[in-house]
Amino acid sequence: MAETEKMIFPAQLHQTADGGIVVSKLDEMINWARSNSLWPLVFGTSCCAIEMMSAADAKYDWSRFGFEVARATPRQADLIIVAGTIVMKMAPVLKRLYDQMPDPKYVIAMGACTISGGPFFYNTYSVVKGVDHVIPVDVYIPGCPPRPEALLHAMITLQEKIKHETYFGKTKESGK
């Protein structure tokens, strides 16, 4: 089986007379399933949220990759896309939303504001200078705001990351 096909469905099919047997690792099967149905939380604070909405529309159509089930409650979400500036008053709310999400959970920091405060870095008194002061981030997207394609790329990158995890939360690189 070619390498690219392996990434699509991580198993080998052995033909038998009455059908076939699929041989695979449990980890890879679980990761394959998880990475292809990431449910994002509906969470947007400012301009980036509009580009996030654009990614959901017919032109960019993130449902091609299994992201379309946007949930309004953190209890059903796997992924939080922090789309927009986080200010001091919002930071505890964001932390609380993150804590309410069930494990395993992921964070995408969308836009310059969430990376470092971006355009609001200098001479501002209320902006959190990077969302990673509040919650751990998996993928960063630069841009102000990033294009919908950039968001799709980030989410595909996140899928790749998930595919290299083991089910109990340790990556292949870290050993066990």
Place this chain on the structure above:
Amino acid sequence: MSLLGEDIMTEEGEFVINIGPQHPSTHGVLHLKVWLDGEMIKKVQPHLGYIHRSIEKMSESLSYRNFIYATSRMDYLSAHINNQACALCVEKGLQVEVPPRAQIIRILMAELTRLSSHQLWWGCTGLDLGAVTPFFYAFREREAVLAIMEESCGARLTQNYCVPGGVMYDIHPNFQNRVKDVIKQIKSKFQEYDDILSGNVIFEQRTKGVGYLSPEDAVSFGCTGPTARGSGVSCDVRKWFPYDGYEKVQFKEILETGGDCYARYMVRMAEMKQSVYIIEQLIDHIPEGDFQAKTKAVIKLPKGEFYQRVETARGELGVYIVSDGAASPYRIKYRSPNFSNLSALGHMATGSKIGDLVAIMATIDLVIPDVDR
């Protein structure tokens, strides 16, 4: 979160519920505290500041060329019009004459922005009231408009295209043809918009007679834009205080007298047609010439105060600059349309049902970063 920890039931037996800051129908991070008697709303208290980014403080340390970019992030759906307001205010201080070509380009871009903003609003209103299809229909045309923006300004959403003295670059050679194509496409879709939502029985029942705002209250609350015009208050800045050559353009100020959600909805639907009409008048008559007047590299405004207002897609935006003669403003105040419009929300929603709150919020068309600045 001190606010969330309070009693959920008052002594009078009213339920207190919190909507937001993270809630899909608040269009951002608005936090509403609602007192309910059964399903009836007794009181609504908006809590703001969840996206207060200290833009006014920041602008005090930026130069007159630089502070404009921050306003794109305020009301990001009418980013170009915000930039225009700032550029006009600085031009007022410098007493610079903007070339006619730049003026026409600004109007065209402003009306395209208004179109795209109203399209997004239309889609989201449908979404809030339980219809998913309008969202996809609206974004289909919106993407076409954004493509034009991107071609000439270099950005889809936060254009930063206006500079003191004109616009930053000349328009793209394809601009006129693409605008004509898009206008043709959008015009053919208006009937579709009406068919899918305006004439829908369920939609009418959810919006007619809901969230009434009287003309006197609209003025007293400082409401502007379609929110006030839905109550029959004439307040279009383009008519009252024309800027950038709007006085030479033919268009109607849309007024509805209903004062309810449906009236506000109809105002915006008709405004889209007026925007198209303005663009059609101008697109073939962009004069030749400079797109930017000559200004000094470091702009210093004379000592004094300058106020400029424009009509954004949501109402009247005022930029108030106090200058002490230095290279950056001494004080900047943005009179944002949403801040005043939001203050009327509690008044409109009191006495209606909890489900209607979403309809009222949808038709005020809130953009929370513009409220908080």
Place this chain on the structure above:
Amino acid sequence: MTNEEIKSAVTALFPTVTFDETGEFLNILIDSKDLRPLIKALRYNNEFDCDFLFCLTCIDWKTHLTMVYHLLSKKHKHAFVVKAKIADINNPEIETVSDIWQTANFHEREVYDLFGVKFLNHPDLRRIMLDEDWEGHPLRKSYVDENMISI
């Protein structure tokens, strides 16, 4: 009304006010203690009839604060500015106008939050943008924030 007519009409009612015509609008300058009667006259007298308060803000001049009220009459289509000087910068106080224009409720809360001006008789004077336990008033020129990064 033209600026000259407004000037004479206001002077007839309030002889102590002064005027400043250097800007775009006619500025009516007044001390903060005398604000309330003037504002009431501008709102309810038929000759002024300023029903639309389109901007309310404050300016910190380091030695004193200035409250700025931008008024417009929808009927007469005239606009002008009332400026009230608050001399006491350490403990600024001024009468509210939120019972005259309902929009002033939110705008005054914003000024209270960012400038620390206390509005007397305001129905609900709380911080609007920042947390309740925030220290200081950020738009004051004397505000210092250790976490703020300057260029």
